Amino acid sequence: MTGYEFVSHAEIDNREWLLESLASLNELTFGHYDGVVASSPAFMEWYTARPGMDPTLCQAGLTGDSLVSSLFVTLARMRLDKELLVCGIVDTVMTHPDHRRRGLARGLLDRAIAGMREAGADLSLLYTAVADPPAVPQRLYEGLGYSTCELVDRFVKPPPHARECEPAVRVMPHVEVRREFETRLGGRSGWLALDDALWAWRRIDHPSDYTVEVYRTPDDTLAAICTGRLLSGGRPRSFAVMSDLAPRGGRITADAIWSLLCAAPDDATATVLCPRSDISLAHALEAAGYRAAGTEAAMLLPLSEAAKEQAASRSSPWYVAVESIVGV
Ligand SMILES: CC(C)(COP(=O)(O)OP(=O)(O)OC[C@H]1O[C@@H](n2cnc3c(N)ncnc32)[C@H](O)[C@@H]1OP(=O)(O)O)[C@@H](O)C(=O)NCCC(=O)NCCS
Incomplete structure (x- = not known):
């Protein structure tokens, strides 16, 4: 893919620029979604201070001096049935409308998954809207090996x-x-x-x-x-x-x-x-x-045997970490 550079958020020195760019890309991509909390640089400052959010795993796609694609990764200890496992929570996957269908989100997700594996995560979790037929994000995640473990209305x-x-x-x-x-x-x-x-x-x-x-x-x-x-x-x-x-x-x-x-x-x-x-x-x-x-x-990608076993045998009810869906 020519004209684009993939970097982690940790590699972007100008934090003020990063927060402003994330807030405006977030507003552009999610602003029309009903029920999602609007973001400002102040909101992004708070959100990126989420415990476990790892700027070396969070990814950005840049072209020229613009940030046109991004995602967040937070490492957290999450219960999956009987075990507490290390989970890489992925959210706010977004690409500027003028730069879609060029493999940016997929490229960032490939890098994020490789980073989570390297960091020792047992699994990755993300939430996405369900549609029939499945919309682009759901197809993208399924193509990378994520599968639905719970529906959330x-x-x-x-x-x-x-x-x-x-x-x-x-x-x-x-x-x-x-x-x-x-x-x-x-x-x-x-x-x-x-x-x-x-x-x-x-x-x-x-x-x-x-x-x-x-x-x-x-x-x-x-x-x-x-x-x-x-x-x-x-x-x-x-x-x-x-x-x-x-x-x-x-x-x-x-x-x-x-x-x-x-x-x-x-x-x-x-x-x-x-x-x-x-x-x-x-x-x-x-x-x-x-x-x-x-x-x-709620879609899971098991990265370890323990996660595969717990996902296959899950009988416990589900808890929704609301911050990964509507940002609160
Ligand atoms: C979902 C989203 C992040 C995808 O971003 P993207 O950078 O366009 O994603 P990709 O280019 O990696 O892949 C998207 C599609 O383009 C296709 N594609 C990738 N490269 C392509 C190319 N060179 N030519 C044609 N199509 C291509 C992919 O196959 C995929 O299509 P498919 O689902 O039919 O297989 C973007 O549409 C977006 O920001 N949506 C609004 C926010 C949102 O809903 N985010 C998800 C929240 S869970």
Whole structure:
């Protein structure tokens, strides 16, 4: 491929230029995707500080003095059925519309996969939108050996959410709360080992563009709610993404969803990502007025025997790391 140079993000000295270029390419490629949080250089500053994100594995395609293709790779300890394995999470795979179908994304993914193998990763994970027939990204990932291990439905509820109910209460993100999330969700496949750094990045050091709070419902379901305003097509729009829904006893109720909605801004479009196998969550969301609006596939590429075995025998439910899909 002539006219293009592949480099890792670590090889780009001018960090300010890198963050600006990533933010504008991200806006151009994902700006029209419903439910994806808009990015600014401040958002990119926060996102690239994600614990485990490795700039030597993150890849960029350059032409002249422009960044026209990129992807991120984060190394994390992830549960896959019975084991915690080293996983290379790939996200924000993007190519400028004027430079597509020239093998840039494939070239960057080849380099990323080689780098993850070298770094000792057991597997790689990514999320992509599902369509019938499969769209370019899904075909690209399948061609590289990724296969779907869980479908994840995006449930949305337009405003308003007003209803007579007892709102969930905000709780401070203390270490005890973190442990409660670990106890309730840590046995699920896809769960990322929650150390101090990941907890602080997700729940405390959020970017200036939006807020992230932890809530507890009257029936003791814990959840995180991320709220902010997007400028979409010049029109301000309010969003609320609920994640890490963790009921005390396994089954979530519609009342818990209503209590969380009552705590969210009344003009926000509310979103929850629901693994297809989590039937009780899907029922609770539907009973609270949410509707499915698109599906993502969690795709795995096993790189070690341990990962192949655990992927083949998986029986545990799935946990969605929401930051790799909508960026919050
Ligand atoms: C998905 C995306 C990153 C692909 O980027 P890209 O650089 O065009 O990808 P590639 O060129 O490596 O491959 C894309 C297609 O071009 C084809 N292609 C590659 N080189 C080609 C060439 N020289 N001539 C013709 N086609 C070519 C590939 O075979 C592939 O097509 P296929 O799926 O039908 O096999 C890009 O379309 C994009 O940014 N989309 C919007 C953001 C997005 O959805 N990202 C994925 C999130 S999961």
